[in-house]
Amino acid sequence: MLLTESAVSTVSTAPIPGTSPVVRQNPGHLRLLEAESIQIMREVASEFERPVMLYSIGKDSSVMLRLAQKAFYPGPIPFPLLHIDTGFKFREMLEFRDNMAKEVGAELHVWRNEPAIAAGTNPIKLDTKRCCALLKTQALLDALKHYNFDAAFGGARRDEEKSRAKERIYSFRDAAGQWDPKNQRPELWNLYNARVHPGESIRVFPLSNWTEMDVWQYIHEENIPIVDLYYAKERPMYVRGDVLMPIEQEFVRLPGEEPQMVKSRLRSLGCSPCTGAIRSEADTMPKIIAELLSFRSSERANRVIDHDQEGSMEIKKREGYF
Amino acid sequence: MASLITEQNQLQKDTASVFSIEKFLEQERGKDLLRFSTAGSVDDGKSTLIGRLLYDTRSVYDDHVKSIEGKGTAGAGVLDFALLTDGLRAEREQGITIDVAYRYFSTERRKFIIADTPGHEQYTRNMATGASTADAAIVLVDARKGVLIQSRRHAYIASLLGVRHVIVAVNKMDLVAYSEEVFQKIQQDFEAFLKAANADGRPVELYFLPVSALLGVNVAKRSPEATPWYTGPSLLELLEALPSVEDTSGAAFRFPVQRVVRPDQHFRGFAGQIASGSIHAGDAVTVLPSGRKSKVERIVTYDGDLKEAHAPFSVTLTLEDEVDISRGDLLVRSGDEAQLSRRFAASLVWMDAQALDPTRLYLLKHTSHTVPVRELSVRHRVDVGTLEEFSADTLQMNEIGVLEVETRRPIALDRYAEVRVTGAFVLIDARTNATVAAGMVREIHKDEPHASKQGPVTAAQRAERWGHEGEVVELNAPAEVADALEHALFDLGAVTVRALQRAPAMNAALASSGILVLVHHESEAPAHLKIGEGPALEIATDDINAAVEEILKQLRGHKILQ
Structure with missing residues (x-):
């Protein structure tokens, strides 16, 4: 018996009234998620002037990077990668990052909040909230502004955390880079609204519908x-x-x-x-x-x-x- | 993902020797995906039902279950499953935004994506959003109350948005002593309503289930002890058995081009997601709107070329001939084309706090292109609860109506009931950039803008005669450039007026009747050109003739000048 058989109730094999037997070839849920993510990436690359992919080196970023390779094949990935380096990333992560950027042939920008790092910011000296605000959030906003990026891909998934469950695939940010959960744009079908005024930007989450297991x-x-x-x-x-x-x-x-x-x-x-x-x-x-x-x-x-x-x-x- | 809770630990040890991760992964590879929407409010048990599904499929983490033990209103010893979904109650109390929330669970057969939406009238737009990508919808009915307006609203929206399978879960059956009579009455009322509501002819499969979300009756497992008269599947069995990805293999081939992939001069491919149907290498295709024809040479993917591909996969096509194709074009199978038109009727769900205003400029986003709307006129508004039609000249937020739409350029359309992707669009307010409406094409009219002699002369007829659209064109430039431009337009026969001061309302009114309004601000070089609501473009003015040529080119590029 498989372990997972216990994870659902016994499923009857009796025919169910009103449904026809499924005879179609089943492509598998991963291929369907892949097709959706690729569609999103192609939209972003085509509709924004200066998109960038946030590359955090984790597993979700690794999947995003592969999807980007697939989306634009046989062409190169048509946007740069951006890593926000807090100075506290594991050494293996940084080596891996540099190797991957080389391997996929993408341009890599690394951004650090140098003044905060020089001032000795760390989560023990400050609390974690203020440390994150300086080394991650501030650094990210500064980098987006410095390079004038108008769209940034992130690897966040809706299954990660409850506030993310309501996140759009195109998440609108005002000129200060802030998210207003009460004022999100409706998002229907696969029609994404890419229009922004100068200074505003969109965060894009192509892995929204993936779970950790996926x-x-x-x-x-x-x-x-x-x-x-x-x-x-x-x-x-x-x-x-x-x-x-x-x-x-x-x-x-x-x-x-x-x-x-x-x-x-x-x-x-x-x-x-x-x-x-x-x-x-x-x-x-x-x-x-x-x-x-x-x-x-x-x-x-x-x-x-x-x-x-x-x-x-x-x-x-x-x-x-x- | 399924985490295993305490009772499984023993089992896990027992079966550890036979558990094979490879077998598990093999099973996972065979899983497909079903998207369904739910709508409901605090009292009808929606959160309880979803919580129950998540709990019974072991999709809830242990610490989460612990955190709700002994809490809530379900009574001693019974888990309040509503708390598992952080439902509306919690959101309301904490002042958190009420919106579409997406949730995920998985059984051994299938992965599920739930678009969980609130049910009250003020959330119609959220319901429409959740339904737009759903294969199925669960509509909740409180057995004690019968078919209320809210259940009707959700069923109507689901059918309007083309959800194929509508599951009516008659909940709280425990509170009506599992009465078959009550269940059948609700079934009859509902069938009558949906028959009347399904005006657009897209077939909806209806399923009725008697459930108690709180007690788990007919949710994960069938409960013959409670409902011996019910012989159908449990909710979970039904969700596992419904056809998921719409079978469009026999449907018309539709491929909106998202992007031209051209890494070097030897390769020119067209990247997109197949919206409907399937395609083989060698198939004859037509490009819309140009009408040019070619054959598919290769179906290219990162994982190797394919002989055949079908919806909804993302691929890159190359063609046998050098055909001029760009983003926004639609590839279709020759002989089975989409209809090219500027004029059509559509159902619209208005989503913006600012009501529909026919004098504003809206942009229509359809597949991978965006075209300006020339005219929007409301045929009627529909009361979603009663299906009554009212005459109206605007739509407020959360209202639904049928409109006549005219775009400035012809677009390749299908009826939404036939092809979801090529029959769907959103409207964007050109000034605020807000997404203001969702639209579904109902009827496509013949594209003959100049044929009618009835009614006043339309903007379309003027455009046909004058060879250009109406638009406000702002130019910051030295006077010589503006003068030279005005002369060039005059020579082309364009109907142009020169506005020295900005008078937005009047300029917009002139533009909407087909006139080119040139607003000139005296300034030093370089010149800046702004077409409509577009961004300011810099134009070099070293050579005045070249500058004028560049501006005319931009106007053609924006489809203002023909």
């Missing part, structure tokens, strides 16, 4: 390269009960704390001081997917920043966060 399965099916940190390996960690803190930054270390080697991996990639690892034996993609099936909490549960206040993500998004 993303992992697609990575598996398509053999998409991802950062090694997603795979379980013996890694030095500060162990605090159930929490595993990567030792990447010295300032996260508590007095007297010594790292231990733990077979672990990251479920989602963020800034090292705010991203906990999980104990895991999943060192292959099928094992990661099997592990995901057994998870009982959502993927962003290991991200400190989603929980720093009630309705935290909706507030961040209003301010201009992705």
